[in-house]
Amino acid sequence: MNILTKEVQIDKIFDNIYKILPRDVLISCSQWAEENRFMNSKITGRSGKFSFKNAPYCREIVDCFSKNNNIQEIAIMKGVQLGLTTSVIENVIGYSINLDPCPMMFVFPNEKEAEKYKKLKIDNLIDNSHLRSKITAETEDRNTRRTGDTALMIEFQGGFLTFASARKGVQLRSTPIKKLFLDELDAYPDKIKDEGNPIDIASKRTDSYIKFGRKICYNSTPLLAHKSKIHEQYKKGDCRKFFVPCPCCGQKQELVFYKSDGGEYSDEKAIIKGQTKSKPYGLLFDVNACKNGDYSSVRYRCKHCGGEFKDYHKYAIEQDGEWIPTQKSIIPYFRSYHISALYSLTKPWENIVLEFINAGNNPDKLQSFYNLNLGLPFEDRTGGLEYQKVHRLKDEDMENNILPKEALFLTCAADVQRDRIECEIKAWGDRYRCWGIDHRIFKGNVYDIYDPCWNSFLKIKDEVFKYADKIKQNGMQVELMAVDSGDGELRDVVYNFCDTFGDGLIMPLKGFVSTTRTREKFKIVPINEFETISLIEIYTDLYKNSLSRYLSQEERIDDDYPDGWFTFAKGYSDEYFRQLTTEQKVKVQTPGGLTAIKWVQHGRNEAFDLNVYNMALADIVIYQQSVLYLGLDSSNARAVFELMKKRK
Secondary structure, three states: OOHHHHHHHHHHHHHHHHHHOOHHHHOOHHHHHHHHOEEOOOOOOOOEEOOHHHOOOHHHHHHOOOOOOOOOEEEEEEOOOOOHHHHHHHHHHHHHHHHOOOEEEEEEOOHHHHHHHHHHHHHHHHHOOOOHHHEOOOOOOOOOOOOOEEOOEEEEOOEEEEEEEOOOHHHHOOOOOOEEEEEOHHHOOOOEOOOEOHHHHHHHOOHHHOOOOOEEEEEEOOOEHHHOHHHHHHHHOOOEEEEEEOOOOOOEEEOOOOEOOOOOOOHHHOEEEOOEEEOOEEEEOOHHHHHOOOOOOOEEEOOOOOOEEOHHHHHHHHHOOEEEEOOOOOOOOEEEEEEOHHHOOOOOHHHHHHHHHHHOOOHHHHHHHHHHHHOOOEOOOOOEOOHHHHHOOEOOOOOOOEEOOOOOEEEEEEEEOOOEEEEEEEEEEHHHEEEEEEEEEEEOOOOOOOOHHHHHHHHHHHOOEEEOOOOOOOOEOEEEEEEEOOOOOOHHHHHHHHHHHOOOOEEEEEEEOOOOOOOOOEEEEEEOOEEEEEEEEEEHHHHHHHHHHHHOOOOOEOOEOOOOOEEEOOOOOHHHHHHOOOEEEEEEEOOOOOEEEEEEEOOOOHHHHHHHHHHHHHHHHHHHHHHHOOOOOOOOHHHHHHHHHHHO
16 A cells, blocks of 8 residues: 555545544534634725734634634733634624533623623624524523613524623623623723722633633733733743744744844945944834825834845735744643734824824823833833933853952842842942942742742852953952842742751842831841841832942043942843832822822832842941951941952
8 A cells, every 4th residue: 555545545444534523523613713703894994894904913812712723711811903802702703602602700800891892892793703693591491581681781592692891890790601702801990889890800701611621811912011911910820922924035923113233134235334234124114204294204114134124015924923832831722912003904104103203202102102102111210310321230241150450349149039139249449439240140049938939040150150250369259148028929948948048148138118117227136036147128218219220320431430430241141220210209198188209110120129128238348347356336337348359
């Protein structure tokens, strides 16, 4: 028997299997939509039979809701005019009513939006997909007048679809739900009075179906980064991006807005300005021409080959696009997707560029641009440090883990997150001159003090850092280390680690945002349950003010550094410097009606905190040196720096 004959027989076997199995087991959501759904002019500009060719990026997402797909949770963080609600959620509802009837719930930010959407979209879906005959109230009373279709509920054989408001706990509770659609999460309240988080309340209703194919859809355009609910859900999944092929070279990539550098193409296509060479990619355009109404310069440059193509290529390249995960899901059976309006077939790139130019430096307009066009949460840094201001402090000639000749002592501070330890090693010189020696991240099980992540951090205690000056043979070790303990579940873990391995060199640390109790920058207090360790309490507002002032100083003149001049080694990432800009000073009203200034976090800020902690450790080292070696009752930084310089 030759190979061809075998293949024919295999095909016949599968054909027979398909004939035996019920069709509704095999058909996917996307197949159902293209075979059964009709779009009319009332709800779309493209009337006729539904097709995923107008939104090819929706096919994989909608198929996550098919009966034979084991994915349970799907997060969609999106821009506008992408048709995701129409092509995903509505198709899933139609498919479910027809082939997979079950209890379903659709949650909106408020009840008015729920009623409006049900009337305009879902009723239209039912009428134009030949589903109206399935809508009926299941009741034993033959004389009932119930139709199965009310303002906030649709009933059908085997299930129902109820519409709820995220602001009404009573609508989110009780009845078990198999399929849950949470729409525009970022407009939900954080809490419903004393009832809790609406997302948690609604999600709990699916617990009965965890082993029986439950589906939860988180769908939203993001708002502010520091409190974006959809961004939080997105990060739990595998963070998929839609990669499309370049018409010039065929290499697949995510469509992004303008990136100033990072292209992988040859130097011949690089842009040279003065002594600077860059390889931009993404959406390129001539700002001045666009401001004058000429958008002919708008085009997309490929990251890989540097070739350029236009908006009209989108339709063709998106047909061959594919979703690529960029990380491993934190939660099993959880997929997450991000897509921007750059993929929209109804919104030209020229319109996106226009909105970007019109936004200028206006924070409100910039937020709208980030949220609606890029599908990204916005970080408003008004009143905080500027990225370029701190990024300029990176020294491309300074190697990581190598000491400058002026370094007098070292400190190391750590911040513990649920899946990693982030730490930074700082070198200190005269007049609080500071060098960022290295920023390290150790991933692992932080709840186990014997995990490799803790062991990697512990090794810093015995590490010897060498000087860049070859003449200096001796290196230097860290003088003092600290780990932020906080108030949460990791506090006892940090205490146990410091008690077991610290040897008096590694101490737990806790920050206080208020300075009302004392004007002291730090205090060292005993911990009742432990005899070998003490807790470092620091008053963070004082240190944050100092850090902000240091990082905002004007450029140095020759070698005359101002007090507290910071420098960072060349290996520090752009993400690190971004985190230095996420803390802001804002005005708030106190309960008594007074105006106060406080620091507010807008996004991840581990880098900012590590600098604050290291500044506190430097003050403690100076205090210890003042008491132990100079016999003083208080700190004298000037005298300690002079003493250390003489020792060298």
